[in-house]
Amino acid sequence: RKEVEQDPGPFNVPEGATVAFNCTYSNSASQSFFWYRQDCRKEPKLLMSVYSSGNEDGRFTAQLNRASQYISLLIRDSKLSDSATYLCVVILGDSGYSTLTFGKGTMLLVSP
Amino acid sequence: GAGVSQSPSNKVTEKGKDVELRCDPISGHTALYWYRQSLGQGLEFLIYFQGNSAPDKSGLPSDRFSAERTGGSVSTLTIQRTQQEDSAVYLCASRREGNTEAFFGQGTRLTVV
Numbered sequence: 001r002k003e004v005e006q007d008p009g010p011f012n013v014p015e016g017a018t019v020a021f022n023c024t025y026s027n028s029a030s031q032s033f034f035w036y037r038q039d040c041r042k043e044p045k046l047l048m049s050v051y052s053s054g055n056e057d058g059r060f061t062a063q064l065n066r067a068s069q070y071i072s073l074l075i076r077d078s079k080l081s082d083s084a085t086y087l088c089v090v091i092l093g094d095s096g097y098s099t100l101t102f103g104k105g106t107m108l109l110v111s112p
Numbered sequence: 113g114a115g116v117s118q119s120p121s122n123k124v125t126e127k128g129k130d131v132e133l134r135c136d137p138i139s140g141h142t143a144l145y146w147y148r149q150s151l152g153q154g155l156e157f158l159i160y161f162q163g164n165s166a167p168d169k170s171g172l173p174s175d176r177f178s179a180e181r182t183g184g185s186v187s188t189l190t191i192q193r194t195q196q197e198d199s200a201v202y203l204c205a206s207r208r209e210g211n212t213e214a215f216f217g218q219g220t221r222l223t224v225v
């Protein structure tokens with residue numbers, strides 16, 4: 001089993017739609033979780049952290065389910081500008097040494 | 113600087129030549145990572161530096177690849193005797209201690225002809 005798995009997509013949705021992505025991780029000791037966004041031919045950029053209690057940032061909601069070892073990202077009212085690849089990231093380890101593992105990403109295409 | 117800086121932004125080299133890619137992390141960030149991304153693919157982990165600890169080299173694809181980090185700051189990734197399959201974008205990221213997010217440089221696009 002891969003350490004961090006995502007559905008590669010693409011997810012094709014119309015503007016205004018709600019879309020959700022999941023990401024599963026294999027190591028139950030993983031400590032921190034993030035969603036990154038990567039535009040075509042650009043570097044990944046942090047979209048949001050994922051907290052145990054769940055967190056929201058505007059149209060974006062992130063959830064963590066430790067029991068089932070997955071994180072999710074919900075995007076409401078999709079915009080054309082949301083078209084990108086969304087990467088989930090898992091951190092394992094303490095402050096002295098920690099690995100950073102990326103999923104391969106889920107591509108989202110929002111159409112007019 | 114304000115962000116992670118990588119140079120050069122683009123590099124075209126002939127097969128068999130050596131190349132050096134540079135990463136200047138955010139000041140104070142103790143962790144530094146190198147990744148490689150081929151067109152349309154995910155991030156491939158190469159190497160991880162954490163403070164003064166021995167680096168995690170488990171992702172380096174062959175002994176033609178090496179990296180160092182001098183003084184806990186700037187890092188150089190060296191590829192010897194480049195091959196066409198080395199063509200990719202090489203991304204560097206840095207982060208502070210603790211469970212914090214990583215910040216990426218804009219990458220070096222390497223093309224081996």
